[in-house]
Amino acid sequence: MSPLQQFIEYSIVGIAAGGIYALIALGIIVIFKSSRTFNFAMGEMMMLSAYFFYAAAVTLALGPVLGMVVALIGSIAVALLIERVAIRPMLGRPFIAVVMVTFGIGSIIRGIVGMVWGPNDLQIPAILSRSPIMLGHVFVPGKTARAFAIAVVIVVALIAYLRYSRAGVALRAAAADAVTAYSMGIDVRRVIAFTWVIAAVTGCISGVLMANVNTLTPHLGMVALNVLAVVILGGMASIGGVLVSGFVIGWLEAITGLYLPTEFREITPYVLALIVLLVRPNGLFGSKEVERI
Amino acid sequence: MAAALEIKGLEVVYQGVIQALSSLSLNVPEGAIVALLGANGAGKTTTLKAISGFLPLESGRITRGSITVGGQDIMKLAPHRIVRRGIFHVREGRHVFSDMTVEENLVASTFAQRRPRPRREAFDEVYSYFPILSQRRAQPAGFLSGGEQQMLAIGRALVADPEMILLDEPSLGLAPLIVKEIFEIIARINREKKVSILLVEQNAVIALKYASYGYVVENGRTVLEGSTAELSNNQDIQKFYLGVDSHAAA
Numbered sequence: 001m002s003p004l005q006q007f008i009e010y011s012i013v014g015i016a017a018g019g020i021y022a023l024i025a026l027g028i029i030v031i032f033k034s035s036r037t038f039n040f041a042m043g044e045m046m047m048l049s050a051y052f053f054y055a056a057a058v059t060l061a062l063g064p065v066l067g068m069v070v071a072l073i074g075s076i077a078v079a080l081l082i083e084r085v086a087i088r089p090m091l092g093r094p095f096i097a098v099v100m101v102t103f104g105i106g107s108i109i110r111g112i113v114g115m116v117w118g119p120n121d122l123q124i125p126a127i128l129s130r131s132p133i134m135l136g137h138v139f140v141p142g143k144t145a146r147a148f149a150i151a152v153v154i155v156v157a158l159i160a161y162l163r164y165s166r167a168g169v170a171l172r173a174a175a176a177d178a179v180t181a182y183s184m185g186i187d188v189r190r191v192i193a194f195t196w197v198i199a200a201v202t203g204c205i206s207g208v209l210m211a212n213v214n215t216l217t218p219h220l221g222m223v224a225l226n227v228l229a230v231v232i233l234g235g236m237a238s239i240g241g242v243l244v245s246g247f248v249i250g251w252l253e254a255i256t257g258l259y260l261p262t263e264f265r266e267i268t269p270y271v272l273a274l275i276v277l278l279v280r281p282n283g284l285f286g287s288k289e290v291e292r293i
Numbered sequence: 294m295a296a297a298l299e300i301k302g303l304e305v306v307y308q309g310v311i312q313a314l315s316s317l318s319l320n321v322p323e324g325a326i327v328a329l330l331g332a333n334g335a336g337k338t339t340t341l342k343a344i345s346g347f348l349p350l351e352s353g354r355i356t357r358g359s360i361t362v363g364g365q366d367i368m369k370l371a372p373h374r375i376v377r378r379g380i381f382h383v384r385e386g387r388h389v390f391s392d393m394t395v396e397e398n399l400v401a402s403t404f405a406q407r408r409p410r411p412r413r414e415a416f417d418e419v420y421s422y423f424p425i426l427s428q429r430r431a432q433p434a435g436f437l438s439g440g441e442q443q444m445l446a447i448g449r450a451l452v453a454d455p456e457m458i459l460l461d462e463p464s465l466g467l468a469p470l471i472v473k474e475i476f477e478i479i480a481r482i483n484r485e486k487k488v489s490i491l492l493v494e495q496n497a498v499i500a501l502k503y504a505s506y507g508y509v510v511e512n513g514r515t516v517l518e519g520s521t522a523e524l525s526n527n528q529d530i531q532k533f534y535l536g537v538d539s540h541a542a543a
Contacts, residue, residue, distance in 0.1 A: 185405030
């Protein structure tokens with residue numbers, strides 16, 4: 001294989017992984033925008049969703065379609081429970097206190113999953129076809145390509161929904177100024193709960209996709225740490241920015257893996273995030289607020 | 294005339310210790326413009342927040358008294374419920390969503406409408422009262438001038454189709470000509486749409502001109518009330534609020 005062809009193949013695989021990063025990042029960002037809560041439990045929510053899918057599709061033998069429906073319902077129920085029981089009482093508390101709560105929730109989920117399903121890898125039914133896709137002379141692994149397509153469609157649909165729907169306006173209004181949003185009839189607490197539902201949906205889909213591309217383990221959620229870099233790169237609150245920065249991080253990871261020892265691959269997202277933070281503290285796409293003085 | 298809004302002996306305490314209102318009473322009849330006058334810190338804005346349900350968001354609490362609309366107690370309702378009951382609070386400082394467009398600001402206010410389906414025709418009405426907003430509908434609200442932002446803040450209230458607007462310092466930081474323009478429109482809205490208005494305003498001259506009735510608040514209680522004609526002739530009002538010193542002439 002020529003070096004160029006190899007570069008292109010690695011790039012495509014990397015960008016494809018980035019699509020899932022963007023999907024996870026979107027779930028983190030909508031919550032952050034509406035309530036300044038950074039959800040460190042996102043990875044564990046993903047992982048739990050994938051186990052819900054396993055339980056429904058394999059253990060209860062409902063098949064992949066019903067399995068996905070059950071996983072979505074379960075994920076949304078868990079997200080709403082977390083929001084209602086652990087997050088809502090923390091509203092208005094210091095940022096770091098809420099972050100620690102989400103950390104704790106992540107640990108609890110990991111513990112429960114470990115107790116119920118054990119630490120070993122599980123195989124979930126293949127919902128994505130393995131057959132590779134050829135782009136000209138470039139070989140793209142089938143699962144990766146399909147996972148990418150699904151992730152991108154959902155990310156774009158969600159971005160459009162938040163941009164043009166009335167619910168999106170409510171979300172942005174609550175994010176910008178909660179008191180004023182209240183004064184206009186927007187139930188801010190419901191908006192925040194709604195963002196947890198969005199996170200549950202993106203988490204569930206990305207979790208099942210990840211478990212399909214790799215395998216299902218209690219460590220599935222670790223990928224959300226890479227997504228942290230995506231979110232920082234995109235500028236925390238920039239919903240459009242996550243799509244691009246998801247691709248950038250995914251691509252860079254793959255390319256680093258191609259030319260440097262694997263250890264470098266692990267640190268790439270964080271090094272990039274660090275550099276971006278030093279040069280542009282608001283992220284690549286974060287904007288300072290429009291303000292007329 | 295039936296009292297649209299009635300406040301009796303209202304006492305408000307912030308953070309359990311700071312008393313902002315001690316005994317405030319007032320009435321806003323249907324379709325009237327009523328002015329609330331008083332110095333900084335007298336309790337005018339707190340009164341509006343007590344009506345619109347914002348006190349709990351700032352660790353404030355009503356400890357005594359009553360607020361009723363058409364005879365019904367509204368003190369237990371959350372802010373978003375109160376606005377859907379037809380009482381819209383236009384806060385001091387305008388608070389437009391600066392990185393959302395003018396039109397999106399109006400869309401956000403459709404959540405205050407009491408109908409099950411959002412009513413877009415309300416936007417045309419806003420644009421007919423404030424034609425400049427129509428020209429700027431696709432611009433971020435942060436780029437509007439202060440006067441235009443105040444127009445947008447009032448426009449958002451109109452979208453909600455309220456029975457009453459609580460208007461806090463609409464003239465703040467605006468040039469006199471703009472203030473006059475905005476008050477003329479407020480008067481038209483009051484007349485044409487039968488919206489009653491409770492007006493908090495530092496500029497007593499303009500408040501007494503456009504309101505029909507007024508209350509003077511001092512240290513959290515209403516100390517003086519009367520028609521604006523009476524208040525304008527009151528010596529204390531002239532001295533402390535209108536800057537007219539009757540002794541200087543003598």
